[in-house]
Amino acid sequence: MMAGSHVAVGAALWAVTARAAGLEAAEPQALGAAALGALLPDIDHPQSWAGRKMRVVSVPLSMLVGHRGVTHSALAILGCLALLAVMGVGWLAAPVVVGYLSHLLADSLTPSGVPLLWPNKRRFSLNLCRTGSVVEIALVAAIVAAGGWAAGIDLSNLPKPRL
Numbered sequence: 001m002m003a004g005s006h007v008a009v010g011a012a013l014w015a016v017t018a019r020a021a022g023l024e025a026a027e028p029q030a031l032g033a034a035a036l037g038a039l040l041p042d043i044d045h046p047q048s049w050a051g052r053k054m055r056v057v058s059v060p061l062s063m064l065v066g067h068r069g070v071t072h073s074a075l076a077i078l079g080c081l082a083l084l085a086v087m088g089v090g091w092l093a094a095p096v097v098v099g100y101l102s103h104l105l106a107d108s109l110t111p112s113g114v115p116l117l118w119p120n121k122r123r124f125s126l127n128l129c130r131t132g133s134v135v136e137i138a139l140v141a142a143i144v145a146a147g148g149w150a151a152g153i154d155l156s157n158l159p160k161p162r163l
């Protein structure tokens with residue numbers, strides 16, 4: 001999926017999770033952490049948003065394991081948790097991990113799927129949309145709308161675009 005789609009789905013999934021946990025659904029720092037978590041798995045692709053920001057990581061990672069390898073697996077989520085703990089920012093763990101998980105779920109909607117149980121090569125895919133397609137945009141819009149509704153976020157006060 002496209003970076004914008006991952007950010008939107010990650011924020012929506014975090015808002016729903018936060019609401020279910022009794023937290024503020026639209027808390028900006030947590031939403032930002034979820035959005036960041038939703039972009040991290042594509043650090044294995046030098047042309048992705050995360051890959052362009054961290055070329056020192058993305059270029060060798062891309063050469064070693066390719067796109068949608070270990071960074072798109074459950075093992076990577078454990079690694080992410082360990083890294084956050086070592087960095088002393090454990091308070092970010094929940095939104096980052098939910099965002100990260102949202103990325104794996106979103107990529108599993110595409111034909112390529114994700115190797116959730118890496119190093120097992122089996123890929124999990126629902127094959128519902130191609131990256132960058134109109135169907136992807138429609139699915140993401142539906143997920144965000146459903147997530148916003150489930151999280152109880154009032155979208156009626158958003159600024160209206162000027163035409």
Ligand SMILES: [Zn+2]
Nearest residue numbers: 001041042107
């Ligand atoms: Zn991805």
